[in-house]
Amino acid sequence: MWKLYKRDISAVAIGAKFLGCGGGGDPFIVEMLIKSVMNDEESIQVLEWQDLTDQWIAPIAIIGSPEFYSEQLPSGDEGRSSLKLYEEYTSTEPQALISLEIGGLNGISPILTALRSRLPIVDGDGMGRAFPKLKMSVLNLAVPLTPAAVYTHNYQEVIDFVPNEKASEYLHSVVQQNGGFAHLTSYVGNAKKISTAMIPGTLTVAKAIGEIVEKQISASDKQEQLQKMFGNSIYGKVEWILSGVIEQIERDFYDGVVTGRCLVLEHSVQDYRMVTIFFENEFVYVASEHDRLATTPDLIVVCEMETLRPLMASTIQKGTEITIAKVACPSILKTKKMRNLYKRND
Template sequence: METYYVRASDVNNLVTGAAFLGTGGGGDPYIGGLMLKKAIERRGPVEVIRSIKGSNAHIVGSAMMGAPIVMIEKVPSGDEAHKALKMYSELTGRKVEYITPLEIGGVNSTIPLIVASTLGLPVLDGDGMGRAFPELQMTTFYFYGVDPSPVVVLDERGNVSVVEGIDGVWAEKIARVITLRYGGAAYISLYGTTLDMYNKTAVLNTLSLALNIGELLNQSKFNEVLDYLKARILFKGKVVDVIRR
């Protein structure tokens, strides 16, 4: 098993890299970054497992659903996501041993680490997207047959809903409606699976990827980012106007 720790000094690199990988999706991770720093300062660094052999150990995804900008108006207490995870464990009767991000882009790079810090659980270095996509079923987990249901949806007031969709598309539709009724933002636990299945279906090593990209970007080493990713510039331009509808 190979592990490393995310410390408070790493958070800026993480959120910068996550914003980069989000490619415009996943929202601004600023609030999530502040919450993660506070959690680490209170409870210590978060253990991240880069690689581990498969087993029947139970894994659950933790994320925020809805519009991340709502977090600016309704700043979360930091307890919502881990309460959703506890509810998931009570509902299924399964002990959660590892937490995984649902997506690496944007604010959902930080939510699982906050939960892990609160509950004293390790986080797996991977996710289900490698980027940030808008819907729950848009994951490699679902593509390879992992069911997102049950989906526990919880808001900052303590309201809880449990979604058992007939498939991932319906789970997304129902959870989305609930989230809107909750005020546009909610905290979810979903995609329960085994460590063995996770290793076969996840996009691996994306937390460490975000950390490395963020470190280079924060040092203004853009050319090094290109080398690290084996990428190239397709075009350059200037944004002169934004039309929102």
């Protein structure tokens, strides 16, 4: 058990952006909201895996298009409103919150709801990174998606007694018809069930990433420290695939999804190599002329070369000097059951 303070929020936001793999939405807006309402002396209790006994835990998320979310000014109470909607419908009051996905803005949005609701937050999440669909959550392995409370400025509903796959499809249609994004409380369950499926320690990892990236040290020193940190976490080995400059970028935005590719010319005195990064909200895979260098579900992270600050697929620009990292994902994401969940050809 540990505590999260206002001074930690910037680091967590950087780490969440890193784990977003180019997608998941920029945490900046939520980061600013948290800092605007949190006092320096305030803290949020963080429950580790061993602290989970019989608490009722509620995963919190913003679903839909992060681009649409960033175009509107949230009040900061939307997550709590979704939680209250769930509580009123089920007559159940969760004793802790957890992130549905640690990558991107959902890595810190539950922190804002925890602050507003005066609840602890669990050190873990349901994806270990950012994924584009609810069905890709490891929580599918332990708890049902419904009842699910979906809240927007002009629409509120609790979806119940629907199989997970159909509920996910229905939520997608609700979001599309109501501004392109919504706040969600779903996959709520007892700590014993949540703890069997969740990916533990990811909030700690996000905070550690941010603390390393914020240091005033060389990029090579940051790489070395990140390798050591990830090696002692639920994740695996970090490979720094290459450094180079973005020579060309093709990007399209349709139905809330950012798709495209960018060509990167490697910085090397020994060889000339062009690689392509393909993205579909998140960076999906990296390929050279003859080989795939990295692919989902491993984490593909594109960083500024000098600072190692993570970049978004929706905003990367031609001429930017970058470093590409591949981080081995938590092993649960490579199981047969999870591979079936995150297939993108549906």
